[in-house]
Amino acid sequence: xxxxxxxxxxxxxxxxxxxxxxxxxxxxxxxxxxxxxxxxxxxxxxxxxxxxxxxxxxxxxxxxxxxxxxxxxxxxxxxxxxxxxxxxxxxxxxxxxxxxxxxxxxxxxxxxxxxxxxxxxxxxxxxxxxxxxxxxxxxxxxxxxxxxxxxxxx
Numbered sequence: 001x002x003x004x005x006x007x008x009x010x011x012x013x014x015x016x017x018x019x020x021x022x023x024x025x026x027x028x029x030x031x032x033x034x035x036x037x038x039x040x041x042x043x044x045x046x047x048x049x050x051x052x053x054x055x056x057x058x059x060x061x062x063x064x065x066x067x068x069x070x071x072x073x074x075x076x077x078x079x080x081x082x083x084x085x086x087x088x089x090x091x092x093x094x095x096x097x098x099x100x101x102x103x104x105x106x107x108x109x110x111x112x113x114x115x116x117x118x119x120x121x122x123x124x125x126x127x128x129x130x131x132x133x134x135x136x137x138x139x140x141x142x143x144x145x146x147x148x149x150x151x152x153x154x
Contacts (some may be wrong), residue, residue: 008043021047022069026076029084032122033115041112045096052095055085087118
């Protein structure tokens with residue numbers, strides 16, 4: 001007797017399944033579209049639609065509920081509440097489109113592309129600066145205090 005099993009299992013344990021769904025949802029929100037298998041897409045589409053509907057209320061409780069479903073991903077939650085919701089103010093459902101792609105070569109799995117049905121303005125993404133040798137240039141933070149080499153006696 002299988003208890004507490006709701007939806008699709010996808011040959012995973014419950015924590016692994018929840019992590020997979022949260023990851024797919026975050027990727028969709030941040031990037032606007034993802035390529036995945038049909039089974040995973042159909043398993044995630046319902047929860048994403050519910051999150052968008054919940055985000056349309058704009059309340060603090062809704063924000064907390066969405067953050068818990070996204071494994072506390074603040075970036076994805078902010079994008080959902082600020083940019084995605086603006087595109088769907090006039091719609092009540094049908095926020096996601098699933099487009100069939102050719103089957104994957106390795107295991108012949110049916111692949112699909114999930115994307116928003118409306119155009120969402122994400123703005124330009126910042127590209128990291130690249131140095132001479134192709135390494136990322138990062139600014140080093142200066143330490144205000146010098147490290148203590150020896151122990152001080154009281």
